[in-house]
Amino acid sequence: MSHLLQNAAQLEPERPAVRYLDAEWTYGELESQSNRLARALQEAGVRKGDRVGLWLNKSLMSICGVYGIMKAGGVYVPLDPQAPVSRAAYIARDCGLRVVIADEAHARQVPAACKQGAPMRVVVCPEQELTEETLGWADGLVLGRSEILTMDSGSVETPTIESDLAYILYTSGSTGRPKGVMIAHRTCLTFIHWAVDTFGLRSEDRMTSMAPLHFDLSTFDVYATAKAAGTVVVVPERLASLPVKLADLWQEERITVTYMVPSILSLLVQYGRLESHDLSSLRLVLFAGEVFPLKYLRGLVKAVPGAQFFNLYGPTETNVCTYHRVRGEDLAEDAPSSLPIGRACENTEVFAVDETGKPITKPGVEGELWVRGPTVALGYWGDPEKTARSFRQNLFQDCFRDVAYGTGDIVKLADDGRTWLFLGRRDHMVKCRGYRIELGEVESVLYSHEAVKEAAVVAVPDDLVGNRLFGFVVLADNAGVAHGELVAFCRIHLPSYMVPEKIHILGELPKTSTGKVNRPELVGMVQTAMPGGHGPGPGTSGVGLV
Numbered sequence: 001m002s003h004l005l006q007n008a009a010q011l012e013p014e015r016p017a018v019r020y021l022d023a024e025w026t027y028g029e030l031e032s033q034s035n036r037l038a039r040a041l042q043e044a045g046v047r048k049g050d051r052v053g054l055w056l057n058k059s060l061m062s063i064c065g066v067y068g069i070m071k072a073g074g075v076y077v078p079l080d081p082q083a084p085v086s087r088a089a090y091i092a093r094d095c096g097l098r099v100v101i102a103d104e105a106h107a108r109q110v111p112a113a114c115k116q117g118a119p120m121r122v123v124v125c126p127e128q129e130l131t132e133e134t135l136g137w138a139d140g141l142v143l144g145r146s147e148i149l150t151m152d153s154g155s156v157e158t159p160t161i162e163s164d165l166a167y168i169l170y171t172s173g174s175t176g177r178p179k180g181v182m183i184a185h186r187t188c189l190t191f192i193h194w195a196v197d198t199f200g201l202r203s204e205d206r207m208t209s210m211a212p213l214h215f216d217l218s219t220f221d222v223y224a225t226a227k228a229a230g231t232v233v234v235v236p237e238r239l240a241s242l243p244v245k246l247a248d249l250w251q252e253e254r255i256t257v258t259y260m261v262p263s264i265l266s267l268l269v270q271y272g273r274l275e276s277h278d279l280s281s282l283r284l285v286l287f288a289g290e291v292f293p294l295k296y297l298r299g300l301v302k303a304v305p306g307a308q309f310f311n312l313y314g315p316t317e318t319n320v321c322t323y324h325r326v327r328g329e330d331l332a333e334d335a336p337s338s339l340p341i342g343r344a345c346e347n348t349e350v351f352a353v354d355e356t357g358k359p360i361t362k363p364g365v366e367g368e369l370w371v372r373g374p375t376v377a378l379g380y381w382g383d384p385e386k387t388a389r390s391f392r393q394n395l396f397q398d399c400f401r402d403v404a405y406g407t408g409d410i411v412k413l414a415d416d417g418r419t420w421l422f423l424g425r426r427d428h429m430v431k432c433r434g435y436r437i438e439l440g441e442v443e444s445v446l447y448s449h450e451a452v453k454e455a456a457v458v459a460v461p462d463d464l465v466g467n468r469l470f471g472f473v474v475l476a477d478n479a480g481v482a483h484g485e486l487v488a489f490c491r492i493h494l495p496s497y498m499v500p501e502k503i504h505i506l507g508e509l510p511k512t513s514t515g516k517v518n519r520p521e522l523v524g525m526v527q528t529a530m531p532g533g534h535g536p537g538p539g540t541s542g543v544g545l546v
Helices: 002-011 027-043 060-071 085-095 111-117 145-150 185-199 218-228 237-240 243-252 262-271 294-301 384-390 440-448 483-493 519-529
Strands: 017-021 021-026 051-055 076-080 097-104 122-124 139-145 165-172 181-186 206-209 231-234 259-262 284-287 308-313 320-327 348-354 365-370 389-392 403-413 421-425 429-432 435-438 452-462 465-476 502-505
Touching: 002 027, 002 060, 002 218, 002 429, 017 027, 017 060, 021 027, 021 060, 021 483, 027 060, 027 122, 027 145, 051 060, 051 085, 060 076, 060 231, 085 111, 085 165, 085 181, 139 237, 181 185, 181 259, 185 218, 185 435, 206 218, 206 284, 218 231, 237 243, 243 262, 259 262, 262 284, 262 389, 294 308, 348 403, 389 429, 421 440, 435 440, 440 483, 452 519, 465 483, 465 519, 483 502
Parallel strands: 017 231, 051 076, 051 097, 076 165, 097 122, 122 139, 206 231, 206 259, 259 284, 284 308, 465 502
Antiparallel strands: 017 021, 165 181, 308 320, 348 365, 365 403, 389 403, 403 421, 429 435, 452 465
């Protein structure tokens, strides 16, 4: 995929490629910087197929890092800069990270990761002058800024082909251990070519890069921008919790295209003062990763009437596989509680199978969504058993190898017979007193209450009834609503078996580093508060039950 940068540098060498705060690199500068970095990595021993870690906060260098690693023939593995050292150490052990590109703060954590079994032996610090002595690390090699600047900035002959691995993204696993999703160059390029063509991206576009590199939304920001020779504006992590500042960035940078998770866009609607900003340059708003509450989507469409809005769907294992353009009827007061996920992207097929394994061809029948085509990942790093469970031979093709991925998402066809409707995660479908319940339906009812800003519902296993439901909400400012009133509201709109037995009011919902609601943490908070619970809830960060 590094050829996307090379092509842009040849066509538009003086065009701004990437901006961060007040700093900016042109395509020519980004090409040169990544070539130097690639040569430094090769001198450090990186060879084709080697995994190389990226352990740094977002910056110009984080974008340079992905290109430098791929140009060296390596596979980049982003490490969450906000996660504990133990998680980074696990990932490093799991995929054998010998070399890591780091900023100073994370380079100083490498010795601690190595004490937990991380095989890191080389730390590359492109923007700092660090030494082994500085880090107190006698067992490794540190390459600093001055050494990288001595490298040749000319073109690097990249030894990879499209079927080689480009990157590994670690996502949460059901066993509590992260699983590494393996993405080939061809897999990502299929998505990028589709995105640029479908959304008409061009060199005049200015796109935000909000998602961290370990989240698959980032691939659109980095590579679709490069293919279009546009400008990517890297958004500092802190702006995710400062919606007015984020709206300021949209305005000041004249952003034309943005791609974010709905939770951040919802905060912008609530607190970003969008009505006081000039957002006339924004022509395209893409969102993915979770369900967008309609009351906030309506507010965003009203605030940015000149933009087109698209709901993109797809797990990390497939990147985006379906899409839906938001229409007026989707936002009507009597519209369904969630948007359609739409139809398959070009060169991708999606289909659903019912509980008997038969394909679903008629509207209204529920089943699991499967995806086949070049956007499907190669599997999970170092885990052939887990790969075999999720990446299987196409149920309807036995003449040649044809791998399809089972998403675990429950869907049905709309009345038109072509549009897919998302019903919920298979693991969010729970049984309570014999009834099947989709937690998202309960959340939609809570969101419909005028006093509720955010809502989440979790199921806690129970031997007697199967599962017990608990709700969590964040209230609008100055809203004086007790949890009992919210329970009563649910009783008006839901069958009794779907009403949470208690709704906790929090100051904020715990979030993952990718901006999604941290549901395991909510479950842990409930279990800790139950009789027999021990100690404080896991990672509650000051969030308590009310």
